[in-house]
Amino acid sequence: MCGIAGLIHRGSAGDVGSEMTSMLKSLKHRGPDSTGYALYGERRTGELVVRVKVAEQQDMSQGFDVRRLVKERRNEIQRRLHELGAKLLEDTQATEYAYRFRIEYAGNVRDLANYLEDVDGTEVLSIGHGLELIKDLGDAEQVSNQYSLAGFFGTHAIGHTRMATESAVDIRSAHPYWAYPFADIAVVHNGQLTNYWNGRRALERRGHRFVSNCDSELIAVYLADRIAQGATLEGAMQTSLEELDGVFTYLVATADSLGMAKDVMAAKPMVLYESERFIALASEEVAIRSIFPHEIDTSDPYEGQVRVWKH
Amino acid sequence: MPVTTKETPLGIHAERLSGRSQQRFFRPEEAARFTYPQAFEVDFNKQAQFDAGPLSTREINLKLRELMSEGFGTVIMTNPGAKHALAVGILNRLNLRIEGSLGYFGCGLIDGPNIHITGRVGWSCAENMLAGTVVIEKNAGSTFGAALRGGDLVCKGDVGARVGIDMKGGTIIVGGRAGAFCGFMMQRGRMVILGDVGKNLGDSMYDGTIYVGGKIGSLGVDAIPAEMTALEVQWLERKLKQYGLECPRGANSLQKICAGRQLWNYDNLEPAEKKLIL
Numbered sequence: 025m026c027g028i029a030g031l032i033h034r035g036s037a038g039d040v041g042s043e044m045t046s047m048l049k050s051l052k053h054r055g056p057d058s059t060g061y062a063l064y065g066e067r068r069t070g071e072l073v074v075r076v077k078v079a080e081q082q083d084m085s086q087g088f089d090v091r092r093l094v095k096e097r098r099n100e101i102q103r104r105l106h107e108l109g110a111k112l113l114e115d116t117q118a119t120e121y122a123y124r125f126r127i128e129y130a131g132n133v134r135d136l137a138n139y140l141e142d143v144d145g146t147e148v149l150s151i152g153h154g155l156e157l158i159k160d161l162g163d164a165e166q167v168s169n170q171y172s173l174a175g176f177f178g179t180h181a182i183g184h185t186r187m188a189t190e191s192a193v194d195i196r197s198a199h200p201y202w203a204y205p206f207a208d209i210a211v212v213h214n215g216q217l218t219n220y221w222n223g224r225r226a227l228e229r230r231g232h233r234f235v236s237n238c239d240s241e242l243i244a245v246y247l248a249d250r251i252a253q254g255a256t257l258e259g260a261m262q263t264s265l266e267e268l269d270g271v272f273t274y275l276v277a278t279a280d281s282l283g284m285a286k287d288v289m290a291a292k293p294m295v296l297y298e299s300e301r302f303i304a305l306a307s308e309e310v311a312i313r314s315i316f317p318h319e320i321d322t323s324d325p326y327e328g329q330v331r332v333w334k335h
Numbered sequence: 336m337p338v339t340t341k342e343t344p345l346g347i348h349a350e351r352l353s354g355r356s357q358q359r360f361f362r363p364e365e366a367a368r369f370t371y372p373q374a375f376e377v378d379f380n381k382q383a384q385f386d387a388g389p390l391s392t393r394e395i396n397l398k399l400r401e402l403m404s405e406g407f408g409t410v411i412m413t414n415p416g417a418k419h420a421l422a423v424g425i426l427n428r429l430n431l432r433i434e435g436s437l438g439y440f441g442c443g444l445i446d447g448p449n450i451h452i453t454g455r456v457g458w459s460c461a462e463n464m465l466a467g468t469v470v471i472e473k474n475a476g477s478t479f480g481a482a483l484r485g486g487d488l489v490c491k492g493d494v495g496a497r498v499g500i501d502m503k504g505g506t507i508i509v510g511g512r513a514g515a516f517c518g519f520m521m522q523r524g525r526m527v528i529l530g531d532v533g534k535n536l537g538d539s540m541y542d543g544t545i546y547v548g549g550k551i552g553s554l555g556v557d558a559i560p561a562e563m564t565a566l567e568v569q570w571l572e573r574k575l576k577q578y579g580l581e582c583p584r585g586a587n588s589l590q591k592i593c594a595g596r597q598l599w600n601y602d603n604l605e606p607a608e609k610k611l612i613l
Contacts (some may be wrong), residue, residue, distance in 0.1 A: 276557055290477060290496040290514055293439075293458055309417035310438050318417075319435060321453055323474045324495035327515045327533060 025187050026199070027051030027293075027297060028212040029306040030275040031315075032180035032282040032333050036301065040064070041168065041176025044183045046302070047311040055185035057261055058198035062160030062277055063211035065178040071113065072129050072207070075149040076101060076140060077177060079121040079196045081161050083145075093145070094121055095213045099268060101125075118171045122149075124156070128200035137205040152208035152277055154178070159198040174241040179335045180282050182275045183265045184212040203242040203248035206232065208279040211247065213240035214307055215292045217271030223268065234326055243274050251278075261285045261330045275305060283332040290327035297322045303333045373400065374506065377408035379430055387435075388414035395421055398451045403429060417457065422450060428467075428480040439476070441468050447487075453544070458495070458532070461488045464505065470578060477514065483524060489578045496533065500527045502543065510580050518545050518592075527571065527589070529582055537592050541599070546571060546589040548582050559595040563587060 029047040048059055058157065060098075065073075078097035081088055104111055114126035118311060129136060135149045150157030160167045168174060182198035189268065191197040203209035217223070219280055224234060224242055232245050244263065250259035250260035261276065261283055271291035276283045285303055286294055295309045297320055304312045309322055325331065383402050387395045394410070399422065402410050409430040415421055419438035422431060422445070429448035436454030446465035451473060453474075458476040461469045461483065468487045477495030480488045483502040489510075496514030499507045504524045515533030518526055521540040528578035531549035538555020544567075545558075554560075602609070 288515075290516075293476065295457070295476070308419075308438060309436060309455070310419070313417045313436075317453060321473060323438070323493060324476045324514075327496055 025049045025054050026214045027185040027307045027311070028182070028199075028214045028273070028275055029184075029304075030182040030212070030277065030282050030284070031302070031304045032335060034301055034303065034333065034335060037177055038192050038215050039175055040178040040181040041173035044181045045164050045168040045173060045317060046314040047254070047306055048183045050311040050314040051185045051307060055187035056160045056163060057188045057193045058186045058195070058245050059158060059164045060157070060186070060199045060212070061167070061173065061181060062150070062155060062183070062200040062202075063155045063173070063176050063181045064152075064154040064208075064277060064279070065156060065176065067279065068316070069153075070128055070130065072127050072133070072136075072151055072153060073112075073156050074105075074125040074136075074140070074159050075118075076125070076146055076194055077122040077149060077292055078143070080119065080225070080244060081119075082194070084120055089237050091120070097143050097145055098123060099141055099274045101146065102141065103234050104139050105129075108139060110136070118158070119266050120297030122158075122171075123158070133207050134205040138139070138281050141235075141236070143312040144232045146204075148204070150202040150210065151204075151205065152279070155202070155208045155210060155277075157200060157202050157210055159184075159195055161193065161195065163197070179280075180277055182277045182282070196236050197238055197320075199238075199240055201236070201238065203244035204235055204241075206245075206248035206252065209244060209248045209251070209276070211240060211274055211276045212245035213243055213272055213274040215270060215274070215287070217242060217270040217272060219269040239270075240274070243268065243272075247276055252280070257281055258330060258332045259284055259333070265328055265330065265332060273307075280335045281332055282335075283330070285330045286327060286329045287307065288323050294325050295322050296325055296331075342507075365568065375403040376406065376526075377403055377427060377429055378406050379408035382405045382409040383407040383498070384410070384411040385412065386414055387412050388416060392418050392420050396423060401424070403427065412438075412601040415454075415497070418459070422448075425467075436473070445469075446450075451563075455492070456490075461486075464488060474511070476510075479509075479513075483507060487574075487578075489580075491578075491580065493530070498528070499524070502526070506574065508574065508578060508580065512549060514599070516555070518558070519555065521545070521594075527574070529575075529580065537594070539598060540594045541596075542594050545592040547592065548584070548589050551590065551592075554592065555599045556594045558592050561591045561593045563591045567591070 098328045111128040116124040200210045220239040247260045273286045273292040273294045297304045349510040369601045384541040398459045411432045413434045417436045417438045420440045423443045425448045427443045431450045439457040445461040447467045450469045455473040456475045459478045462481045465539045466486045469492045471527035474492035475490040479494045479498045483505045489508040491510040493511035498517040500519045505523045509528045511531045512530035518537040520531045521543040525546045529548040535555040537558030566588045
């Protein structure tokens with residue numbers, strides 16, 4: 025039982041960091057193990073934001089040498105960015121083990137991701153023109169404070185509170201998942217895919233790689249692969265209802281859109297608030313109420329339903 | 336303040352059950368002995384109002400209980416904030432008006448109160464309700480009225496999937512549309528859906544009746560169309576009018592669905608008898 029949430033400002037922007045934190049705090053009871061955000065900030069042409077981690081949170085309290093290793097890995101990432109011709113515009117240390125790089129880069133995103141991921145202990149959390157993916161252990165309040173997310177100004181966001189059931193409690197297994205290596209596509213998911221390995225192997229044969237053993241990552245890569253083949257986001261999501269087996273409700277975000285899909289069994293909850301200026305979705309209405317204390321009309325999307333909203 | 340109830344010891348019945356005999360435990364003259372613990376005598380003319388906004392789920396339910404124990408029979412709750420499991424386990428008469436929306440599992444396991452909700456409800460509203468009425472002005476989530484045993488459960492808007500799953504009695508009325516798997520394994524009772532309904536309606540239903548005003552996505556296994564009787568039309572008109580609802584093309588235009596009873600495979604033998612034969 026995980027909690028998922030999404031929001032999008034239509035034609036405007038807002039403090040999506042604080043808004044998503046409020047929503048995820050309300051969903052803490054659905055998943056206290058880890059919390060993650062995919063926040064979409066201002067898009068700057070020619071620029072990319074790279075979010076990486078070079079160790080797990082628990083690694084920092086193990087071994088005498090971990091801080092030296094972490095420092096070495098960071099230096100190596102900076103060196104490789106330089107080697108690939110990326111111009112480093114900003115280099116921020118979010119935590120001891122997670123970093124944010126704003127770069128100017130005109131090359132191939134897959135090459136960039138692969139080369140950075142090759143650094144020992146490194147995981148590329150996201151690369152995007154607007155996307156910034158932040159995830160860590162603990163509840164939304166902890167993660168938001170740790171990464172200073174209050175005041176993150178943007179257009180849309182998705183988030184996740186995780187109750188670990190089938191994989192470890194670590195950052196690698198936390199949601200959201202970036203659709204490696206497609207810029208700006210991220211997914212959060214509540215449910216289980218029963219044809220995960222078949223789907224994963226099919227995508228691996230097409231040259232894609234997976235950074236975790238989590239079924240949610242399959243949705244992200246599946247959708248990105250479809251879009252790369254020319255499908256629209258909505259079209260890719262429609263096909264996913266036929267090709268992904270299991271019970272699930274997922275939210276997907278791209279550079280300018282937010283999408284929601286619910287499987288044909290409608291076994292996982294989702295509540296939708298929709299107005300001309302703002303869309304909010306969450307596993308429970310209480311999360312939407314956390315940003316709309318006044319009376320609002322909400323509804324449950326139906327089985328097999330796909331919806332997409334553009335910024 | 337001490338909480339007073341009509342609770343009295345129920346005692347333990349020592350009678351042995353055998354064969355197909357039915358023991359009559361609940362004689363009318365002994366009715367007073369069989370009231371619930373935490374069921375209160377209330378006066379509908381005594382009214383109270385409280386703000387649920389700053390309170391937790393537990394505090395809200397305790398507040399309701401405290402008011403009922405003081406004899407308040409009409410209670411208005413404001414700002415419920417879509418919190419879960421509110422107004423549950425009310426086992427006596429009460430007029431409760433909830434101004435706002437409830438989260439999941441609202442009004443579950445109730446026996447007797449009349450509850451009016453001006454907002455929306457989340458999943459599993461009025462689960463296992465035994466008697467009374469619950470009326471929701473806006474939409475409702477999935478598993479609406481799951482395992483309902485009695486009373487009237489009314490949603491004037493749209494509801495999610497699996498309405499009345501495993502219902503064993505009572506009436507569910509939906510003013511709008513409903514999702515898939517409504518009436519799954521329904522055992523008794525009536526369900527009225529004025530709008531469209533999703534696929535697998537009445538799948539594996541044992542008994543009970545479903546009336547649908549709109550399009551049916553598909554019928555489930557062993558759910559079959561049936562002829563509407565004049566008596567049913569009268570009942571539907573009366574029931575819908577009671578809750579301010581109307582069937583646009585008249586109650587006799589509703590499609591009636593019931594169990595084909597092809598899945599019935601009941602064992603006619605008691606366990607003891609079965610042992611003798613086997």
